[in-house]
Amino acid sequence: MQEKLDKLKSILAEVYDIAGATAVLGWDQQTYMPSGGIISRGNQIGTLSGLAHSKFVSLEVGGLLEDLKPFAESLDHDSDDYCLVEVTSRNYDKQTKVPSDYVAEFSRVTVVAHGAWEEARKNDDFSHFQPHLEKIVEMRRKYAEFFAPYEHVYDPLLDDYEPGMKTAEVQKIFSELRPKQVELIKAISEKPEVDDSFLHQFFEDQKQWDFGEQAITKYGYDWDRGRQDKAAHPFTTKFGFGDVRITTRVDPNFLNTALFGTLHEGGHAIYEQGVSQDLDRTPLGNGASLAIHESQSRMYENLLGRSYDFWVFFYPKLQEIFSTQLGNVDLDTFYKGINKVEPSLIRVEADEATYNLHIMLRLELEIALMEGKLMVADLPAAWNERMEDYLGVVPPNDADGVLQDVHWSSGILGYFPTYALGNLVSNQLWEKINQDIPGLSSQVRGGEFSELLAWLHENVHRHGSKFKPQELVTRIVGSKIASDPYLKYLNEKFGSIYQL
Numbered sequence: 500m501q502e503k504l505d506k507l508k509s510i511l512a513e514v515y516d517i518a519g520a521t522a523v524l525g526w527d528q529q530t531y532m533p534s535g536g537i538i539s540r541g542n543q544i545g546t547l548s549g550l551a552h553s554k555f556v557s558l559e560v561g562g563l564l565e566d567l568k569p570f571a572e573s574l575d576h577d578s579d580d581y582c583l584v585e586v587t588s589r590n591y592d593k594q595t596k597v598p599s600d601y602v603a604e605f606s607r608v609t610v611v612a613h614g615a616w617e618e619a620r621k622n623d624d625f626s627h628f629q630p631h632l633e634k635i636v637e638m639r640r641k642y643a644e645f646f647a648p649y650e651h652v653y654d655p656l657l658d659d660y661e662p663g664m665k666t667a668e669v670q671k672i673f674s675e676l677r678p679k680q681v682e683l684i685k686a687i688s689e690k691p692e693v694d695d696s697f698l699h700q701f702f703e704d705q706k707q708w709d710f711g712e713q714a715i716t717k718y719g720y721d722w723d724r725g726r727q728d729k730a731a732h733p734f735t736t737k738f739g740f741g742d743v744r745i746t747t748r749v750d751p752n753f754l755n756t757a758l759f760g761t762l763h764e765g766g767h768a769i770y771e772q773g774v775s776q777d778l779d780r781t782p783l784g785n786g787a788s789l790a791i792h793e794s795q796s797r798m799y800e801n802l803l804g805r806s807y808d809f810w811v812f813f814y815p816k817l818q819e820i821f822s823t824q825l826g827n828v829d830l831d832t833f834y835k836g837i838n839k840v841e842p843s844l845i846r847v848e849a850d851e852a853t854y855n856l857h858i859m860l861r862l863e864l865e866i867a868l869m870e871g872k873l874m875v876a877d878l879p880a881a882w883n884e885r886m887e888d889y890l891g892v893v894p895p896n897d898a899d900g901v902l903q904d905v906h907w908s909s910g911i912l913g914y915f916p917t918y919a920l921g922n923l924v925s926n927q928l929w930e931k932i933n934q935d936i937p938g939l940s941s942q943v944r945g946g947e948f949s950e951l952l953a954w955l956h957e958n959v960h961r962h963g964s965k966f967k968p969q970e971l972v973t974r975i976v977g978s979k980i981a982s983d984p985y986l987k988y989l990n991e992k993f994g995s996i997y998q999l
């Protein structure tokens with residue numbers, strides 16, 4: 500059986516390598532590629548995506564998996580080889596339902612759509628993007644049909660990012676969470692506003708960039724296996740164990756954009772850099788799910804990056820860099836400013852108390868699109884209506900409204916719920932971490948993150964995608980994804996800031 504297992508690993512390594520080459524092309528498209536290259540890039544990525552899919556869903560792989568399943572059952576169910584056969588079989592069963600020509604065509608469509616989205620956002624012209632999004636929604640519905648019968652048409656999409664999770668589960672979590680977050684926001688709105696005007700002034704681009712890099716270096720981001728570049732929408736990408744890259748964007752008139760964008764993407768990248776090298780070039784070699792991924796990025800961005808402890812160490816350094824802007828702003832004022840609760844237009848810049856409402860809005864719109872209850876042409880109006888209903892603000896234009904996120908242009912429907920789920924998981928993990936590392940607060944105040952990083956590597960990162968997300972969370976904290984620690988955190992933090 501070892502010979503068959505080695506053969507399977509050899510084929511999977513080839514598939515992984517093709518995916519890595521595709522990722523390089525995708526990274527280049529969003530960072531350095533000239534706009535004229537969009538059609539050629541779509542063809543290139545489409546060809547490679549179709550090739551990787553064909554190689555993975557081959558009869559040879561199916562035969563090897565069938566032969567290896569009895570052998571795998573004899574292994575320790577926590578072993579790499581058992582998990583490899585288990586996860587590969589699950590992926591194979593799913594991907595064999597999707598024709599390779601669909602995969603190739605969808606890749607071409609989304610590459611072109613991404614270019615159209617960038618142009619539409621720049622010119623505040625949703626109509627330019629509309630036909631591309633209509634095609635994407637049509638293809639996503641077709642994709643869901645490959646998995647019929649299903650409990651809900653959105654389930655196959657959600658499962659791509661959160662294996663095993665059902666739409667009904669997410670809707671239940673959100674329905675319980677939303678009124679409690681709305682109640683907190685209402686209580687905060689009745690208190691005097693926090694002053695954050697000092698964040699809205701000129702901050703030199705390069706100095707912002709350098710400070711963000713210094714911070715994630717302290718976190719443990721390995722620059723020998725990574726780099727940072729600029730992109731219209733921040734993202735993290737992995738080409739292989741030795742190459743995990745991040746991007747950010749800089750607003751010279753608002754400090755938070757690049758700072759917290761870098762901390763967020765750094766969290767994603769540190770997770771991928773921490774996956775065991777033994778899992779590289781296999782389906783186990785990436786994060787367990789998008790919710791687990793978001794738990795890491797939101798942890799580094801918020802539970803650390805927006806904590807008072809973090810700024811005890813870092814704020815004097817930031818003041819030194821921006822002495823004119825921040826020299827007369829004390830630490831308490833700065834801390835309250837970066838944690839100001841205010842319903843806002845842009846998801847990635849939303850405060851912790853309102854962030855999940857941005858996600859719930861997007862989930863409802865995606866479900867309506869998939870169910871056919873909402874047409875793409877009506878999406879801007881529906882977006883604005885829900886923004887006013889959920890957050891009390893209405894975008895002045897589509898660029899800051901329905902066009903603000905990159906996800907739909909890339910065909911990524913089913914992803915958004917994982918952001919909110921990641922918030923919940925991050926707080927569940929954070930409670931456990933503080934139990935296991937009682938001196939963590941003092942360590943963070945001293946700019947020391949090595950014990951935290953070691954804990955995350957041991958308990959989360961090294962496992963890659965060996966375990967389903969709910970299983971991994973249960974292994975670590977003893978329960979499935981739950982909202983209570985998150986709500987407790989929000990109420991304690993903002994109760995203190997706003998004296999509720």
